[in-house]
Amino acid sequence: MRKLTAILATVLLAAGCGGAETAATPQTIRLLVFGAPEELRAYRTLVDAYAKASSGAQVQLVEASDREDLITRLATSIAGGSPPDVFLMNYRFYGQFAAKNAVEPLDDRLAKSTVVKLADLYPQATEAFQWQGRQLCLPQNVSSLAVYYNQTLFQKFGVAEPKNGWTWNDLVTTATAMTRNASGAIVRGTESEGGGARVAVYGLGVEPTLIRIAPLVWSAGGQFVDDERKPTRLTFEASPAKDALRDFVALRLAYGVVPTDEEIEAENDEARFSNGRLAMLLSSRRVTTTFRTVTDFEWDVAPMPMYGKQQAGILHSDAYCVTSGSKAKDAAWRFLEYAIGAEGQRIVAATGRTVPSNVEVSRSPAFLDPAQPPRNAQVFLDAVPTIRRVPTISTWPEIEDATGGILENALYRGDKLDDVIRQLDEQTRPIFARGATP
Amino acid sequence: MRLRTVGAVAVVAVFLPPLLMLVAGSLREPGLPPPPGPRLVPDPLSTEGYTRAVDLGGLVRAGLNSAVVAAIAVPVSVLVASLAGFAMTQLPRRVTTAVTVASLAALAAPATALLVPRFALFRALGLTDTLAPLVAPALLATSPLYPLVFYLAFRALPADLYDACRLEDLSPLRTWWRVGMPLVRPVTAAVAALTFVLTWSNFLDPLVYVYDRELFTLPLALRSLSTLDPTNFPVFLAGAVLTTIPPLVVFALAQRHALRHLRLHEYRET
Numbered sequence: 084m085r086k087l088t089a090i091l092a093t094v095l096l097a098a099g100c101g102g103a104e105t106a107a108t109p110q111t112i113r114l115l116v117f118g119a120p121e122e123l124r125a126y127r128t129l130v131d132a133y134a135k136a137s138s139g140a141q142v143q144l145v146e147a148s149d150r151e152d153l154i155t156r157l158a159t160s161i162a163g164g165s166p167p168d169v170f171l172m173n174y175r176f177y178g179q180f181a182a183k184n185a186v187e188p189l190d191d192r193l194a195k196s197t198v199v200k201l202a203d204l205y206p207q208a209t210e211a212f213q214w215q216g217r218q219l220c221l222p223q224n225v226s227s228l229a230v231y232y233n234q235t236l237f238q239k240f241g242v243a244e245p246k247n248g249w250t251w252n253d254l255v256t257t258a259t260a261m262t263r264n265a266s267g268a269i270v271r272g273t274e275s276e277g278g279g280a281r282v283a284v285y286g287l288g289v290e291p292t293l294i295r296i297a298p299l300v301w302s303a304g305g306q307f308v309d310d311e312r313k314p315t316r317l318t319f320e321a322s323p324a325k326d327a328l329r330d331f332v333a334l335r336l337a338y339g340v341v342p343t344d345e346e347i348e349a350e351n352d353e354a355r356f357s358n359g360r361l362a363m364l365l366s367s368r369r370v371t372t373t374f375r376t377v378t379d380f381e382w383d384v385a386p387m388p389m390y391g392k393q394q395a396g397i398l399h400s401d402a403y404c405v406t407s408g409s410k411a412k413d414a415a416w417r418f419l420e421y422a423i424g425a426e427g428q429r430i431v432a433a434t435g436r437t438v439p440s441n442v443e444v445s446r447s448p449a450f451l452d453p454a455q456p457p458r459n460a461q462v463f464l465d466a467v468p469t470i471r472r473v474p475t476i477s478t479w480p481e482i483e484d485a486t487g488g489i490l491e492n493a494l495y496r497g498d499k500l501d502d503v504i505r506q507l508d509e510q511t512r513p514i515f516a517r518g519a520t521p
Numbered sequence: 522m523r524l525r526t527v528g529a530v531a532v533v534a535v536f537l538p539p540l541l542m543l544v545a546g547s548l549r550e551p552g553l554p555p556p557p558g559p560r561l562v563p564d565p566l567s568t569e570g571y572t573r574a575v576d577l578g579g580l581v582r583a584g585l586n587s588a589v590v591a592a593i594a595v596p597v598s599v600l601v602a603s604l605a606g607f608a609m610t611q612l613p614r615r616v617t618t619a620v621t622v623a624s625l626a627a628l629a630a631p632a633t634a635l636l637v638p639r640f641a642l643f644r645a646l647g648l649t650d651t652l653a654p655l656v657a658p659a660l661l662a663t664s665p666l667y668p669l670v671f672y673l674a675f676r677a678l679p680a681d682l683y684d685a686c687r688l689e690d691l692s693p694l695r696t697w698w699r700v701g702m703p704l705v706r707p708v709t710a711a712v713a714a715l716t717f718v719l720t721w722s723n724f725l726d727p728l729v730y731v732y733d734r735e736l737f738t739l740p741l742a743l744r745s746l747s748t749l750d751p752t753n754f755p756v757f758l759a760g761a762v763l764t765t766i767p768p769l770v771v772f773a774l775a776q777r778h779a780l781r782h783l784r785l786h787e788y789r790e791t
Contacts, residue, residue, distance in 0.1 A: 113732060119748040120577045145732040148744045152728060159729045163640030165649060167732075354752045358553075373750060 110140055112168035112414045115157060117147035121372055125434035132430055133421050142418055150176065154480075161185050166406040168415040172220065173401050174211035174472065175294070175479050180404070181214040182477035182519040187405040187412060188217040189419075198420040207470045208400040208440045214475070214521045220402035221423050224437035225445075226368035227396035227466040228298060228387050230254070231457070235380035236284065236362050240267065245363070245385035251299070251330065254363075254388040258286030258340035261362035272339030274497075286340035288352030288364040291331075291494040293486050294397055294473065295365060299327035301471050303391030314474045315515050317486075319504040327390060328504070332494050344495040356382075367399040368463060371435040375456060384457040386466060398472040400440065438463045478518035485510045543765070547571070547758035570755035571763070574746060578760050582735060583742035588767075590652055590738060591720050594659035598716045599709060602662035606671025607697040610683075621672075624665035632725060640729060654730040655723060655738065663716050674708040675701055707779035714775035718768050739764045 116126050123146050130142045145167055147153035153170070157180070160166045166185070180186050193201055201209055201218065208222035230245055237244050242260045245253070264270045265283040272282040289295055293307070300307045303323035308314035319328055334341045342355065353370050355361040359380050364370070365387075374382060387396055403422055405415045421427045428444040431437050435455065439445040451460050473479065486507055493503040545560065550567035574580055609617050643654045662668050678701065686696040702709065724740040731737060743764055746757040 119750075120745055123745075143732060144734070146734055146745070147728075148741075148748050152744065155728060159636050159640050162637040163644055165640075165644045350752070351750065354750050357750075357752065 110411075110414060111143060112141070112409075112411050112418060113143045113145055114418070115145045115147065115153060115167040115170040117149055117153040117171075119148075122434075122436060125372075125431055125436055128434075129422060129427060129430050133418060133427070136421065136426065137417065140414060140417065161406065161408060164408065166408040168409040168411050169403050169405055169418060171223070171401050172404055174208075174222075174398065174475070175483070177212065177220060177402070177404060178214075178475055178477040178479055178519070181219055181521070185407055186214075186219045187407045187409065188219055189221060189405065189416070190218050192416050193218060196416075196420060199423050203442060204423065204440045205442060205445075205467055207398060207467055207472075208402075211398055211400055211472050211475070212402045212404075216521075220404035221419055222400045222402040222440040223422060223428070223431065224368070224400055225440045225467060225470070226399040226438045226463065227470050228295070228365055228367060228399075229384040229462050229466070230387065231356060231364045231366060231370065231374065231382060231384050233356065233359060233362055233380055233382050235382075236261065236359065244383075245388070247386055249385070249388045251388050251390040254287070255334070255338060255340070258334070258363060259338055261286040262338075262340045272341075272343070273335075273337070274339075282339075282342075284360050284362060285342050285355070286362050287334065288356060288361045288366075289331075289334065289341055290352070290365075291487075291490040293483055293490070296327060296331050296490070297473060298387060298395045298397045298471075299331065299390040300324045301395035301397075302387075302389055302393055303327060304393065305391075308474055311474050313520050314476060316512050317482075317507050319507055323391065325500070325504065328493070329500055330390070332497070332500070335494050336497050341494075344491065368438045369399070369436065371457065375435050382456060383459050384462045385459070386462050394466075394469040396466045396470045398470045474520070476515065476518040476520050478514045481514045482511050482518075485514060540765075543758055544762055547755055547762045549755040551753050551755045553752060567755070568759075570759035573753075573756045574760040574763065577749075577756060578742040578746045579734065579737065580739070580742055580760060580763060583737050583739045584763070586652060586736055587721060587739040590655045591717055591767075594656045594663070594720045595713055595717050597656070598659035598663040598667070598720075599713050601660060602667035602712060602716075603671045603702060603705075603709065604697065605662060605668035606673075607675050607693075607701050609668065609672040610675045611693055617672075621669065624669055627665040636725070636729060643730060649730050650732045650736065652731070652736060655720075655726050658726075659716075659720075663719055667712050667716065670708060670712055671705065674705040678704055710775040710778040714772050717771045721764075721768055 114126070114130065116123070118126070123144075126144055126146075130144050133142055134140060145156070147156055150173075153172075154176070157166065157170055161180070161183075172180070177186065193199065199221070204222060205225045208225040209218065212218065212220040212222060232245055234244065240261060240263065242257060245257060249257075259271075260269060261284065262270060262272060262282060263284045264281045270281050272285065297307060300323060303326065305321070305323040305327070307317055307319060307324045309316050309318050319325055335343070342352070342361075346355075350358070352361060352364050353366070353373060356364045356370075357373060357377055387394070403419050405412055405419065409415055422431075423441065425441060425444050428437075428439040428441040429447075429449040432439045432444060432449045439450055444450060445464055451464075476482075489498075489503055489506045489510065492498045493500070541561065545563060547570050548566050548568065549563040549570065550565055551570050551573060609620055612620070639654070640649070643649050643657075648654055648657075682700065683696065686700055691699070722740060723738070724744065727736075727738045727741050728744075731741070743757070743760050746760045749757055
């Protein structure tokens with residue numbers, strides 16, 4: 084019995100001590116981010132540098148492992164009345180919080196700031212975070228899709244490297260020429276020819292997702308929703324969206340230049356590329372950090388091929404948002420000024436992870452450093468003027484979730500195109516109906 | 522006896538292969554492409570996954586936090602559960618039934634439904650971003666199931682025993698501690714083991730209540746390792762092996778404890 088009392092006392096004491104520690108001073112703010120362990124290191128560096136630069140202002144980094152974890156943390160703490168002061172969120176996912184007025188508009192602070200001006204940042208990224216005419220969050224990066232390619236492998240097989248102005252047909256031809264078996268001969272990885280069993284190197288890696296297909300549709304002058312401002316449904320039944328979808332799934336079904344789903348389960352595209360067994364990979368700037376650890380071969384980036392008549396890319400951008408429930412908004416804003424400003428942007432750019440949203444930093448050696456791969460980093464900046472973005476709607480994350488499985492089946496299992504288009508429409512219509520738009 | 526052996530073999534056949542694959546996978550060299558099929562003995566063998574897991578995932582710190590939480594939560598939880606279970610045997614039948622029904626209803630409530638109210642509660646108490654919310658469920662016996670388990674165990678003891686204690690003028694608390702608890706030791710061992718596993722593998726609570734990396738427990742650290750790319754899965758699996766060892770040890774200890782006690786009983790009865 085004495086033991087029990089002793090233990091209970093310990094628990095209560097521990098609880099009491101904890102309570103005293105968390106009484107937040109206004110100087111300390113909480114920043115919620117997510118990322119793989121290597122990415123989180125970049126934010127730790129940023130936060131430490133800020134503490135030094137601002138003589139004592141503290142930022143507590145709250146680390147989530149992935150987006151779902153971050154959203155669980157964020158949603159619970161907002162509902163529970165104690166949100167983090169700042170969080171980092173992609174423009175495709177912030178709508179649900181904007182619609183619930185959980186994000187603080189920054190227009191007034193921007194107007195007064197002597198450190199940061201909206202004009203310092205790429206408008207393609209800042210516009211993505213405007214909700215009902217107000218600037219809710221400030222973007223830290225402005226990435227788009229590029230084609231990463233293994234230069235060493237191209238030279239080995241004597242195939243011409245991708246270059247500016249190339250087209251979708253060039254991409255398919257190049258990917259076909261780069262899909263090889265173990266002895267280096269060109270093979271097709273289609274099901275009729277035995278699937279991936281004979282393929283040692285695949286020509287291309289691409290995810291079957293809405294955000295990878297969207298730029299093709301835009302490039303051909305089309306849309307994949309009925310109304311970009313107030314979308315109510317996906318419209319893949321109309322050309323050119325339908326043609327883009329058909330040509331996309333042909334990569335696996337007709338040409339066999341992308342790995343099968345079993346192969347991707349065993350080794351995803353990024354790992355396959357790092358291991359020198361994928362010639363090209365369609366991805367955003369995010370993968371650069373991982374690829375910089377590659378020592379076995381040379382690699383570089385090329386622009387997105389033109390699918391239609393115009394160049395089109397898709398925006399990948401994360402922004403710092405201040406929560407409307409924050410009790411230290413001034414301190415949060417001071418951190419934002421630092422993180423979006425030249426110094427903060429240089430620190431994060433040094434990790435290779437981001438294309439800085441700050442125009443000046445993006446054109447400086449902090450980003451274009453020729454000593455660090457990719458040598459042709461200018462590709463990312465050249466793509467900025469052609470960047471478009473997916474519609475802003477609060478339920479967009481659910482739309483991406485719902486379409487993911489359908490598009491996977493279309494690419495890997497070869498579901499009939501008309502069925503795929505019908506499923507895409509049927510399964511997302513109710514989600515569109517529930518969503519709020521600015 | 523033979524039936525028991527067959528049962529044991531069947532259970533081992535189901536649970537052992539994944540564990541073996543876990544260990545085998547953790548000994549692969551990180552950074553290499555994953556093999557197309559499972560391989561029992563990786564070539565080359567490497568323990569680099571372990572060193573990197575400890576470093577990258579901060580497993581030492583997280584392990585310490587998990588151990589602190591379990592060291593406080595498990596004994597408290599077992600004591601609360603046994604005390605509550607014992608109290609139920611001393612209450613009028615109608616009250617006991619009501620408590621049982623309430624416990625079953627509480628068992629059916631999904632944990633996620635309580636997430637926000639619990640967060641608000643801990644915030645009001647100023648306990649978010651401490652380990653206290655992870656220990657707190659122990660004050661309610663961790664799960665409503667465990668007091669019920671103890672209730673059934675105490676109820677199975679002969680009623681004469683309690684009458685005798687009352688005649689001896691033993692207080693209910695003394696009856697519980699001196700007479701009841703020694704007689705239900707196998708149950709205590711089992712509940713302790715189950716509570717340990719529940720506490721050890723608790724992911725949702727630390728995810729929501731703990732912000733500071735220094736306070737992360739093992740499930741959060743493992744979650745962070747799980748975001749590594751597939752070539753680095755040996756690192757993640759090494760973390761999983763290290764995290765799995767303590768529950769295995771606890772189970773082995775609990776089982777030995779429970780079995781020894783059962784055997785003692787068998788001797789006495791013959």
